[in-house]
Amino acid sequence: MIPLQFISAFLLVFMGLYAFLYKRNLIKLILALNIIDAGIHLLLISFGYRLEDGRLPTAPIYTGYETLKGTPMVGPIPQALVLTSIVIGVCILALAMALTINAYRHYGSLDINKLRRLRG
Amino acid sequence: MILPFLIIIPLLGAFSMPIISLLGEKARSTWAVLVSSLTLGVASKVFYDVWSTKQLMVYTLGDTTPLGNGVGFPIRILWEVDLFGGLLALIVAFIGLMAIIYSTEYIKHDTGLEKYYTLILILELGMLGIVITGDMFNFYVFLEIMSIASYALVAFRNDTWEGIEAGIKYMFVGSLASSFILLGIALLYGQYGTLTMSYLAVKIAQNPTLVSKVALGFLIGGLLFKSGAVPVHMWLSDAHPAAPSSISAMLSGLVIKVGGVYALARIAFSIYATSISIKTVGWIIIFFGCVTLIVGNAMAVIQTDMKRLFAFSSVGQMGYILLGIGIGLASYGTKVGDIALAGAIYHTINHALMKALLFLVAGAVLHQVGTKNLNELSGLAKKMPLTSFAFLIGAAAIVGLPPLNGFASKWLIYESSALYNPFLAAMAVLGTAFCTAAYIRVLFTFFGRPSEVVENAEEPGKAMIIPMLVLIFAIILMGLFPWQISDKVMLPTADMLKDQVHYIVAVMGGA
Numbered sequence: 001m002i003p004l005q006f007i008s009a010f011l012l013v014f015m016g017l018y019a020f021l022y023k024r025n026l027i028k029l030i031l032a033l034n035i036i037d038a039g040i041h042l043l044l045i046s047f048g049y050r051l052e053d054g055r056l057p058t059a060p061i062y063t064g065y066e067t068l069k070g071t072p073m074v075g076p077i078p079q080a081l082v083l084t085s086i087v088i089g090v091c092i093l094a095l096a097m098a099l100t101i102n103a104y105r106h107y108g109s110l111d112i113n114k115l116r117r118l119r120g
Numbered sequence: 121m122i123l124p125f126l127i128i129i130p131l132l133g134a135f136s137m138p139i140i141s142l143l144g145e146k147a148r149s150t151w152a153v154l155v156s157s158l159t160l161g162v163a164s165k166v167f168y169d170v171w172s173t174k175q176l177m178v179y180t181l182g183d184t185t186p187l188g189n190g191v192g193f194p195i196r197i198l199w200e201v202d203l204f205g206g207l208l209a210l211i212v213a214f215i216g217l218m219a220i221i222y223s224t225e226y227i228k229h230d231t232g233l234e235k236y237y238t239l240i241l242i243l244e245l246g247m248l249g250i251v252i253t254g255d256m257f258n259f260y261v262f263l264e265i266m267s268i269a270s271y272a273l274v275a276f277r278n279d280t281w282e283g284i285e286a287g288i289k290y291m292f293v294g295s296l297a298s299s300f301i302l303l304g305i306a307l308l309y310g311q312y313g314t315l316t317m318s319y320l321a322v323k324i325a326q327n328p329t330l331v332s333k334v335a336l337g338f339l340i341g342g343l344l345f346k347s348g349a350v351p352v353h354m355w356l357s358d359a360h361p362a363a364p365s366s367i368s369a370m371l372s373g374l375v376i377k378v379g380g381v382y383a384l385a386r387i388a389f390s391i392y393a394t395s396i397s398i399k400t401v402g403w404i405i406i407f408f409g410c411v412t413l414i415v416g417n418a419m420a421v422i423q424t425d426m427k428r429l430f431a432f433s434s435v436g437q438m439g440y441i442l443l444g445i446g447i448g449l450a451s452y453g454t455k456v457g458d459i460a461l462a463g464a465i466y467h468t469i470n471h472a473l474m475k476a477l478l479f480l481v482a483g484a485v486l487h488q489v490g491t492k493n494l495n496e497l498s499g500l501a502k503k504m505p506l507t508s509f510a511f512l513i514g515a516a517a518i519v520g521l522p523p524l525n526g527f528a529s530k531w532l533i534y535e536s537s538a539l540y541n542p543f544l545a546a547m548a549v550l551g552t553a554f555c556t557a558a559y560i561r562v563l564f565t566f567f568g569r570p571s572e573v574v575e576n577a578e579e580p581g582k583a584m585i586i587p588m589l590v591l592i593f594a595i596i597l598m599g600l601f602p603w604q605i606s607d608k609v610m611l612p613t614a615d616m617l618k619d620q621v622h623y624i625v626a627v628m629g630g631a
Contacts, residue, residue: 033296033299040306043310077315084261085302088268092268095268103285117281118286
């Protein structure tokens with residue numbers, strides 16, 4: 001059986017894709033990109049989460065390892081990956097917002113279909 | 121170990137740029153040229169080392185060995201350079217230097233130039249990172265560094281609507297493609313629990329599951345977006361003409377190859393190789409390659425904007441490279457596959473030189489005359505003879521006339537496609553016919569009767585002429601020794617790219 005978090009991750013990705021393909025407002029497109037990213041982050045984070053004998057995993061802290069011995073730990077690598085990916089997402093978000101403000105200045109509209117002056 | 125300096129030097133140069141530029145305009149451009157020349161030096165050393173020893177160069181971040189303590193598999197981020205990576209690092213550093221020298225004259229009337237030079241060095245850094253990395257997530261990070269820098273550079277002139285519109289389109293398409301690539305990487309991590317390319321190759325060979333194939337689908341989809349293959353080439357034909365010309369030269373010459381074709385070849389040959397049904401993947405890429413080379417070249421014929429024509433021609437030339445890689449995959453392990461792969465790699469290098477030259481020519485015309493509309497530019501050859509000569513060389517090379525470098529690489533691709541499937545060769549020749557038509561049209565414009573727009577045109581300054589002359593020299597030099605280069609560099613590169621076992625052993629040791 002596929003765990004619930006994987007299903008919801010892919011639901012998020014497809015929701016984002018739907019919004020990306022069918023919405024025309026630039027702000028909504030930026031949100032769509034972020035929803036796709038959020039779905040992928042959820043997927044990655046849930047790869048690190050594992051239940052051993054039905055016990056909840058703890059944070060991967062090695063300094064207090066003696067007291068936590070025997071307790072399952074979540075995978076630390078996906079968390080590092082997601083953290084990096086969030087930072088990249090913020091960069092894209094900032095750049096997208098800046099470009100959207102500039103586009104509004106030049107075109108007086110946030111409709112992506114109005115951005116059609118380049119052709120040939 | 122010289123490899124880390126390939127990243128350290130441009131990174132330091134990029135972020136010290138705002139401080140250096142407090143010293144004035146001269147210091148800023150000198151620093152940019154200095155940093156990129158040093159990078160070129162390091163890149164040539166890396167390429168020479170890999171080429172002369174025929175050994176992969178492996179560098180582990182933060183340790184001496186990639187393997188974990190007491191375990192037999194790599195747990196650290198590592199960089200792994202083979203001949204293909206080294207060759208592309210060399211060409212990236214070379215074209216980057218040319219573009220930066222050209223920028224010192226071309227873009228000096230704009231404001232905010234310290235940001236421009238910072239971004240162009242970050243763009244170069246991202247591409248160098250992609251070609252040397254051996255870790256999937258590290259690859260994604262460098263891909264995003266490269267992509268974000270190029271979105272920002274396309275929209276650099278934010279007082280014009282062209283830049284903003286092209287930048288927005290490029291950014292949305294590019295981010296979606298990056299999300300696909302990240303999803304592919306996430307699926308691979310979830311299935312195999314590792315991100316190191318060579319260890320992934322081992323794991324996939326042991327157990328090629330459905331998830332790994334779905335991940336390959338996402339990766340190929342995302343990378344075809346990034347390389348501007350035809351159903352999704354619309355962003356390319358907007359973004360490349362709208363960027364400043366020095367940036368167009370880097371985008372068309374390098375970014376679509378490093379972020380698209382190189383990554384595609386690396387993933388297909390070094391990670392998957394024979395674990396999957398390689399023939400199917402090869403035919404998928406061949407299909408996209410054929411469509412791309414016909415549509416791209418045909419669209420180039422009907423353009424009236426010079427830079428847009430060059431951008432569509434880039435789409436068309438990407439088709440040849442994809443065709444070569446596809447045949448290399450579909451006939452993996454045969455002589456034909458080797459020739460096709462060598463041709464694809466050769467054409468990657470040649471097209472980087474030719475298209476950089478052509479965009480620099482377009483930039484010179486735009487800078488001196490103020491228009492890039494072909495209907496207004498007739499008779500330019502009398503006023504700007506050197507620029508027109510540069511165009512002549514670039515166009516002849518891209519069409520594939522024998523004494524120039526484009527001939528040899530296209531010949532290898534024609535030869536291998538004719539041996540593999542004559543229909544593909546017919547498609548390739550048809551594409552070249554369209555390509556010739558497009559460039560002959562520009563040629564007639566340049567050498568026609570002078571119009572009043574070009575009356576007062578004159579040659580651009582020295583900093584714009586020198587990069588063009590260097591590129592012409594490189595094209596002619598490579599054209600004089602086509603088969604020697606093919607035997608000495610391109611065929612070993614193709615061999616090394618195909619040699620998956622070697623790629624794995626270099627990291628995992630003799631295990």
